[in-house]
Amino acid sequence: MAVPIEYFDAPDVKALVVEIVSKLGFRHVEVDRVFCFRSRGSQSRRVVARIHSLGKVWQKALNTRAGYLIEVISERYDKLTQSEKERVIIHELLHIPAGFSGGFRPHRGFINKRILDKLHEEYRNNR
Ligand SMILES: [Zn+2]
Secondary structure (H helix, E strand, C coil), X not given: CCCCCEEEECHHHHHHHHHHHHHCCCCCCCXXXXXXXXXXXXXXXXXXXXXXXXXXXXXXHHCCCCCEEEEEEHHHHCCCCHHHHHHHHHHHHHCCCCCCCCCCCCXXXXXXXXXXXXXXXXXXXXX
């Protein structure tokens, strides 16, 4: 039997999100509407983090604004170095589109090693 997945509030991840958004000037990201959780017991073997969104139809159904949730997979994320964690969170934030609409930007054209290297360097230089 699979162990059920458990979710925990992740204030450390939220603090990193706030710092990255501020240092990289991601003004389209409403940090109050970015939630961060740590999961334990995920069956996926390779995923380190993922981003979920409150899409358009849910916004309408719940009469609320868009929101995003960054989930880090504890078994893998927690073992990373600080530098690797920063890259993972920058990557997830890059999935948020300019309109903060509840949709996603794809990897193609928006997220690749070159873009991540550049933004991570900018973040590091902004300390
Ligand atoms: Zn991605």
